Structure formats: C-alpha cells, structure tokens
Amino acid sequence: MLRRILFGAVAVGLVACAAYAAFYVAPEERTMGTIQRIFYFHASTAWAGETTFFVCFVANLLYIWKRKPEYDWLGVTCAEVGAACITVVLITGPIWAKPVWGIWWTWDARLTSTFVLWILYICFLLLRTLVEEPERRALLSALFGVFAFIDVPIVFGAIRWWRTQHPAPVIMGGSGSGLDPVMKKVFFFNVLAMHVLAAFLIAERYSLAKTKHEVELLQREAEAR
Amino acid sequence: MKNLNSIFAAYMIGWGVFFLFFVSIVKRSSDLRGEVERLKKAILKEK
Numbered sequence: 657m658l659r660r661i662l663f664g665a666v667a668v669g670l671v672a673c674a675a676y677a678a679f680y681v682a683p684e685e686r687t688m689g690t691i692q693r694i695f696y697f698h699a700s701t702a703w704a705g706e707t708t709f710f711v712c713f714v715a716n717l718l719y720i721w722k723r724k725p726e727y728d729w730l731g732v733t734c735a736e737v738g739a740a741c742i743t744v745v746l747i748t749g750p751i752w753a754k755p756v757w758g759i760w761w762t763w764d765a766r767l768t769s770t771f772v773l774w775i776l777y778i779c780f781l782l783l784r785t786l787v788e789e790p791e792r793r794a795l796l797s798a799l800f801g802v803f804a805f806i807d808v809p810i811v812f813g814a815i816r817w818w819r820t821q822h823p824a825p826v827i828m829g830g831s832g833s834g835l836d837p838v839m840k841k842v843f844f845f846n847v848l849a850m851h852v853l854a855a856f857l858i859a860e861r862y863s864l865a866k867t868k869h870e871v872e873l874l875q876r877e878a879e880a881r
Numbered sequence: 882m883k884n885l886n887s888i889f890a891a892y893m894i895g896w897g898v899f900f901l902f903f904v905s906i907v908k909r910s911s912d913l914r915g916e917v918e919r920l921k922k923a924i925l926k927e928k
Binding site: 671675679689690691693694697698701736737740743744747748751752754755853857860861863864867868870871874875877878881 | 883884885887888890891892894895896898899902903906907909910913914916917920921923924927
C-alpha cells in the first residue's frame with residue numbers, strides 16, 4: 657500500500673513539475689505565443705497514450721500465443737489508460753487549435769486518425785462488456801486489439817506522409833524540423849512525467865483487473881455449489 | 882500573457898480527466914473487494 661501511495665505521489669509530483677517547466681522554464685514560441693505551451697502537455701500525453709497502446713498490442717499478441725489471463729488483464733488495462741490519454745489529447749488539441757487556426761477541429765489526416773484511434777479503443781472496451789465467457793472475451797478482445805493497433809503507426813505517420821492542418825513534426829521530423837534546446841528538454845521532461853503517470857494508472861488498473869478475475873472465479877465456485 | 886485562459890482550461894480539463902479516471906478505478910476496486918468478501922462469506926456459509 658505504501659509503495660502504491662509513493663508511486664502516486666512521485667507521478668503527481670513529476671506532472672506538477674512538468675507543468676511548471678512548461679509555463680516558466682520553456683521560452684515563449686515566436687509565432688504562436690503563450691498558447692503554444694499547451695504543446696508540452698498535449699504532445700507528451702499523446703506519446704504516453706501511444707506507448708500504452710503499444711504495450712496493449714504486445715499483451716494482446718502474448719495472450720493469443722500463450723492464453724495466460726495476466727496478458728488479458730494487461731491488455732484491457734493499457735487499452736483503458738491509453739483511451740484516457742487520447743481523450744485528453746482530443747480535448748487539449750482543439751483548445752490549442754481555436755486561437756491558432758481559428759477553428760476547433762478539421763478532418764485532416766492526423767486529427768481524423770487520432771479520433772479513429774480513440775473510437776477503436778472505446779470499441780475494444782465495449783466489446784469486452786458484450787461477451788460473458790472470460791476466455792472467449794479475452795481472445796476476441798486480443799484479436800480486436802491487434803487490429804486496432806494498426807492505426808497507431810498511421811497516427812504517427814500522418815503528419816509525415818501527408819500535408820495536414822496539424823503542425824509538422826518537431827521530433828523525428830527529418831531535416832528542417834526541430835526544437836529550441838530548452839524547449840526540447842522541457843518537452844522530454846513532460847514526456848517522462850506523462851509516462852510515469854501512465855505507468856501509475858496502469859499499476860492501479862491492473863490490480864483492478866486482477867480483483868475482477870478473482871470475483872469471476874468465486875462466482876463460478878458459488879454457482880457450482 | 883494572451884490566451885492564458887485557454888491554457889488554464891486545457892491543463893485543468895486534462896488533469897480532471899486523469900483524476901476522474903483514477904477515482905473510477907478506486908471506486909470499482911472498492912466495489913469489487915466488497916464483492917470478493919461477500920462471495921467468500923457466501924461460499925463459507927454453504928460449506
């Protein structure tokens with residue numbers, strides 16, 4: 657219990673320090689001004705969400721291969737945490753877009769593929785509520801999770817492969833892209849903080865999945881009597 | 882600082898989503914732990 661509280665405190669502390677760095681350490685961007693500071697929260701949350709979906713994908717593949725319930729628990733856990741991250745991305749993005757583009761939303765490749773990603777993982781979670789039998793539910797959702805992950809590289813590549821309203825990449829964007837060195841440090845600190853927060857949420861949600869499995873076993877035992 | 886309200890809103894809503902998600906995990910965990918206890922008691926009674 658103490659370890660969990662400490663983990664949570666570290667995650668919250670890091671997120672608070674990351675916000676402080678975004679507001680007071682990072683220099684002001686020349687063309688967008690103060691509103692650009694949303695970038696540190698928005699983009700780092702998106703990275704954390706995509707990492708989480710990658711872990712979900714690996715867990716789904718491992719479940720299909722090994723059929724161990726632990727991989728199913730990890731898969732559903734990561735799908736939920738990732739969906740929470742992408743929800744934040746889809747909210748903070750339009751708040752940043754409105755003052756800069758003059759519109760809240762446009763159906764460009766990056767925004768649309770991110771929205772589709774969110775829908776796919778919401779469907780993943782909904783699908784699990786429709787199947788009662790645990791092994792069948794785990795297998796179906798693992799197969800769907802592998803399919804849903806196809807959209808992650810599309811989201812990553814959308815601003816590299818096509819012309820979009822969304823800004824071009826500033827990290828791994830090839831020649832001509834990049835960030836001011838201080839901005840880069842602040843951004844990677846935010847990425848670290850959001851990954852630690854995601855890891856904390858995964859640990860908490862995983863323990864919930866474990867308890868749910870325990871309930872299902874006890875229910876089966878009670879029904880068998 | 883122009884657009885400070887928008888940045889403030891983005892951070893507050895974003896943190897709010899994570900906080901609500903965490904609260905939902907705690908709530909569901911507590912409900913399930915209650916269910917585990919109830920089922921264990923019911924099984925013991927039947928024994």
